Amino acid sequence: MMEQFIEIKAANPDCLLFYRMGDFYELFFEDAEEASRALGITLTKRGKHLGADIPMCGVPVHAADDYLQKLIALGYRVAVCEQTEDPAEAKKRGAKSVVKRDVIRLVTPGTLTEETLLEAGRSNYLAAVTRIRAGTDDPHGVFGLAWIDISTGVFRVGETTFERLSADLSRIDPRELIVSDALFEDESLAGFWRQLSFAVMPVPRAYFDGATAADRIARFYGVATIDAFGGFSRAETAAAAGAIAYVEKTQLGERPPLDPPTRQDSGRLMHVDGATRANLELLKTLSGGRAGSLIDAIDRTVTGAGARLLAERLSAPLADPDEIRKRLASVGFFLGDTGLRSRLREALAGAPDISRALSRLSLNRGGPRDLDAIRAGLDAARDIAAFLGEADASSAAEVTNAKAALAALPDPLRDELTNALAEELPVFRRDGGFIAGGYRADLDELRALRDQSRRIIAELQARYQDETGIRSLKVRHNNVLGYFVEVTANHADKLTTGATAATFIHRQTMANAMRFTTTELADLEAKISSASDRALAIEQEVFDDLCARITAEAEAIKDAARALAVLDVSASHAVLAEAEDYTQPRVDDGLAFDISGGRHPVVEQALRKRCEDPFVANDASLGPADGEGDGRIWLVTGPNMAGKSTFLRQNALIAVLAQIGAYVPAKHAHIGVVDRLFSRVGAADDLARGRSTFMVEMVETAAILNQAGPRSLVILDEIGRGTATFDGLSIAWAAIEHLHEVNRSRSLFATHYHELTALSETLARLHNATVRVKEWEGDVVFLHEIVSGAADHSYGIQVARLAGLPEAVITRARQVLAQLEEHERKSPVEMMIDDLPLFSALRDKPAPAAGAPTARNPALTLLADSNPDDLTPREALELLYKLKAEAAKG
Numbered sequence: 001m002m003e004q005f006i007e008i009k010a011a012n013p014d015c016l017l018f019y020r021m022g023d024f025y026e027l028f029f030e031d032a033e034e035a036s037r038a039l040g041i042t043l044t045k046r047g048k049h050l051g052a053d054i055p056m057c058g059v060p061v062h063a064a065d066d067y068l069q070k071l072i073a074l075g076y077r078v079a080v081c082e083q084t085e086d087p088a089e090a091k092k093r094g095a096k097s098v099v100k101r102d103v104i105r106l107v108t109p110g111t112l113t114e115e116t117l118l119e120a121g122r123s124n125y126l127a128a129v130t131r132i133r134a135g136t137d138d139p140h141g142v143f144g145l146a147w148i149d150i151s152t153g154v155f156r157v158g159e160t161t162f163e164r165l166s167a168d169l170s171r172i173d174p175r176e177l178i179v180s181d182a183l184f185e186d187e188s189l190a191g192f193w194r195q196l197s198f199a200v201m202p203v204p205r206a207y208f209d210g211a212t213a214a215d216r217i218a219r220f221y222g223v224a225t226i227d228a229f230g231g232f233s234r235a236e237t238a239a240a241a242g243a244i245a246y247v248e249k250t251q252l253g254e255r256p257p258l259d260p261p262t263r264q265d266s267g268r269l270m271h272v273d274g275a276t277r278a279n280l281e282l283l284k285t286l287s288g289g290r291a292g293s294l295i296d297a298i299d300r301t302v303t304g305a306g307a308r309l310l311a312e313r314l315s316a317p318l319a320d321p322d323e324i325r326k327r328l329a330s331v332g333f334f335l336g337d338t339g340l341r342s343r344l345r346e347a348l349a350g351a352p353d354i355s356r357a358l359s360r361l362s363l364n365r366g367g368p369r370d371l372d373a374i375r376a377g378l379d380a381a382r383d384i385a386a387f388l389g390e391a392d393a394s395s396a397a398e399v400t401n402a403k404a405a406l407a408a409l410p411d412p413l414r415d416e417l418t419n420a421l422a423e424e425l426p427v428f429r430r431d432g433g434f435i436a437g438g439y440r441a442d443l444d445e446l447r448a449l450r451d452q453s454r455r456i457i458a459e460l461q462a463r464y465q466d467e468t469g470i471r472s473l474k475v476r477h478n479n480v481l482g483y484f485v486e487v488t489a490n491h492a493d494k495l496t497t498g499a500t501a502a503t504f505i506h507r508q509t510m511a512n513a514m515r516f517t518t519t520e521l522a523d524l525e526a527k528i529s530s531a532s533d534r535a536l537a538i539e540q541e542v543f544d545d546l547c548a549r550i551t552a553e554a555e556a557i558k559d560a561a562r563a564l565a566v567l568d569v570s571a572s573h574a575v576l577a578e579a580e581d582y583t584q585p586r587v588d589d590g591l592a593f594d595i596s597g598g599r600h601p602v603v604e605q606a607l608r609k610r611c612e613d614p615f616v617a618n619d620a621s622l623g624p625a626d627g628e629g630d631g632r633i634w635l636v637t638g639p640n641m642a643g644k645s646t647f648l649r650q651n652a653l654i655a656v657l658a659q660i661g662a663y664v665p666a667k668h669a670h671i672g673v674v675d676r677l678f679s680r681v682g683a684a685d686d687l688a689r690g691r692s693t694f695m696v697e698m699v700e701t702a703a704i705l706n707q708a709g710p711r712s713l714v715i716l717d718e719i720g721r722g723t724a725t726f727d728g729l730s731i732a733w734a735a736i737e738h739l740h741e742v743n744r745s746r747s748l749f750a751t752h753y754h755e756l757t758a759l760s761e762t763l764a765r766l767h768n769a770t771v772r773v774k775e776w777e778g779d780v781v782f783l784h785e786i787v788s789g790a791a792d793h794s795y796g797i798q799v800a801r802l803a804g805l806p807e808a809v810i811t812r813a814r815q816v817l818a819q820l821e822e823h824e825r826k827s828p829v830e831m832m833i834d835d836l837p838l839f840s841a842l843r844d845k846p847a848p849a850a851g852a853p854t855a856r857n858p859a860l861t862l863l864a865d866s867n868p869d870d871l872t873p874r875e876a877l878e879l880l881y882k883l884k885a886e887a888a889k890g
């Protein structure tokens with residue numbers, strides 16, 4: 001057996017090998033050591049290899065999914081090795097022969113299908129990347145991308161460049177990425193693969209071989225050529241073939257129901273790079289959780305498929321106004337009909353995840369409950385089609401299409417499943433008992449026979465009791481003996497002696513009981529077990545038959561599943577819009593960015609939950625003044641904690657929401673489609689990548705200044721704060737000029753460098769905005785209201801005081817601040833700035849009226865004239881009284 005194990009393990013060196021032995025999967029050698037550590041299960045030993053003990057641990061087959069889930073989450077890959085013959089068969093070859101075993105599947109993060117291993121609301125993508133260098137001018141080559149979710153059949157391809165690869169991968173957010181070993185080892189990319197947050201798996205170069213790529217895809221789909229799928233580039237075809245090769249390798253011959261690949265044209269999407277995606281906390285917060293993210297605030301879907309579609313849309317907002325308007329129309333449709341919407345959501349909430357059930361059935365991994373999921377899904381689809389059919393959805397193309405997809409579902413299949421399936425269903429098909437009575441006459445007969453035999457056994461027990469006079473005699477059953485007669489030890493003599501001894505054949509002596517069999521019982525047993533076996537065989541046949549009928553309709557079922565997801569998302573946006581008072585944005589091809597009464601979707605809900613003051617809505621207007629020329633830059637100054645970051649982010653989030661086709665938290669919103677969204681907010685260092693906070697900030701800023709264009713929306717929060725004041729100020733200054741002159745993007749720029757507000761005098765499209773605060777009894781009160789103008793204070797010390805800094809530190813900080821401000825008034829900063837050519841335009845500002853000497857504070861004069869070393873305590877006290885009197889005057 002060890003020889004067999006070692007051979008199979010050698011063929012799967014990069015996986016933990018789950019080696020099936022009876023009711024357990026056993027792991028040996030290093031696998032056992034790793035798994036026992038990772039899973040917290042006991043490490044034992046079994047036998048010896050080369051004179052040393054063999055470490056071993058095991059997990060029960062029935063609980064294997066839980067352990068698999070843990071291992072996959074920890075980044076392991078598992079090869080599942082099953083017994084491929086009955087142990088009885090092996091015995092026929094000789095007592096010592098080993099049962100045949102084979103790996104039936106590789107479980108990897110990107111190729112999961114089990115409900116327990118998948119997250120209901122998240123797609124589970126396997127992505128493949130390949131590079132083509134020939135025929136391109138780009139020294140990095142072009143990159144082909146393919147991504148597959150085998151649990152739902154989604155299959156997409158695209159082409160990208162090195163610059164965009166990271167953004168594309170962060171949009172797809174795969175669980176596992178495969179690349180050819182050559183690309184994996186390419187020195188120029190080593191750092192790139194390392195910094196990705198998901199598993200990267202090098203695979204043989206042959207997976208991506210361009211010469212055979214198209215054939216491999218065609219073979220998978222059983223078509224002569226892939227032309228019918230649409231024209232793909234060489235890079236796309238190679239990536240798609242690589243992904244298919246990997247699916248084939250991990251599924252070992254089972255074929256998941258993949259859609260034909262479709263191209264995702266990233267030109268029609270809003271481009272959002274990884275840093276922006278993370279900064280804006282679209283799908284998860286910077287700390288990695290879902291709570292507090294945008295999706296968490298807006299997700300009102302009721303199905304797993306709906307939640308997945310919403311996440312997918314949030315990762316890839318559109319940049320095509322027509323498509324966006326189509327989605328908005330569906331939301332409008334559901335907003336207009338509350339009754340229909342509630343009925344839809346009720347029906348959806350009860351519908352199972354049919355695409356995932358379909359995938360398991362196609363991969364021969366499904367159970368009776370998956371059949372039932374399809375049945376229930378078809379039922380729900382029919383109900384939904386019926387009541388949608390009554391409504392006039394002509395204004396909403398998506399709803400009309402969904403209706404058509406649902407109506408196209410095959411009724412006979414649904415009827416068949418309804419008739420075939422029993423009420424209560426076991427998890428595994430091997431357990432039987434899932435076919436309803438009345439569906440197959442032969443099955444009913446066998447079941448009757450089985451049930452009848454049980455009755456006969458009861459009768460037999462009564463007869464044996466009578467014949468022997470032992471009232472406590474029982475006919476029992478276990479897996480070792482089958483049916484047997486059991487009497488307590490004190491009655492045993494009656495069966496082993498006299499006339500009855502001929503009937504009762506001794507089988508087993510227990511401490512308190514003795515067990516016997518009889519010829520009659522053995523005959524009955526044979527009948528019962530053959531009836532059960534035959535019944536089970538019929539059920540398996542019916543299962544296969546139903547499975548085949550379902551997979552034959554896979555296309556229609558998948559279309560319907562997609563339609564249900566679209567309906568769920570559209571209705572969920574309507575629910576959100578109604579509950580949260582969102583509005584339909586106007587989206588077009590222009591450069592407008594007019595938001596009135598805009599709110600931050602996450603902060604607004606958080607404030608409400610904490611029962612704090614309601615969110616203060618604010619306007620933003622970044623489009624070209626008078627509709628002509630390029631967009632504007634708003635330079636937002638204001639105290640700490642005033643709400644600058646919130647304002648910046650809310651506008652980016654409103655753009656994202658509008659472009660996924662959702663309603664937005666505002667009174668009115670008019671947005672000319674944003675082609676690229678950039679945001680640099682907050683500070684976080686990336687020590688894993690060897691970058692300090694400031695370095696991260698500069699890398700992200702560089703990306704923005706190098707890539708943003710007139711259709712982009714740029715959010716920059718406190719650029720330059722991570723370094724010395726003048727360096728930071730200068731970088732921020734130059735960045736604004738670059739944005740204004742070169743990028744010409746619609747931008748929001750928050751800063752504490754109040755000096756920057758002077759730029760509005762030279763940069764025509766720069767608008768100064770500030771957040772209002774009130775001072776009250778030395779404290780600051782935040783009004784969160786954005787108005788035109790510039791801030792004059794940071795109120796940093798007041799905020800520090802609110803935060804609970806010790807009073808001594810606050811007092812000292814005030815003194816230092818006063819000195820610094822005094823110093824700065826005389827300092828050469830402004831002179832230095834004036835000397836820079838960029839600032840020369842500012843020099844002509846009228847000088848402050850001269851000749852008004854600032855009167856010196858008399859208290860200060862008193863202090864200056866005193867000499868503390870010469871003062872007696874009494875004189876010191878008198879001085880203090882004088883100072884106090886001066887303070888009271890002034």
Ligand SMILES: Nc1ncnc2c1ncn2[C@@H]1O[C@H](COP(=O)(O)OP(=O)(O)OP(=O)(O)O)[C@@H](O)[C@H]1O
Nearest residue numbers: 614615616617639640641642643644645646647784
């Ligand atoms: N419009 C608003 N209405 C109500 N509360 C708001 C609003 N904007 C912000 N807040 C509250 O103020 C807090 C601070 O906001 P934010 O982080 O945006 O301030 P900031 O000006 O960027 O501060 P800093 O300069 O210190 O980074 C938020 O967490 C939120 O609770």
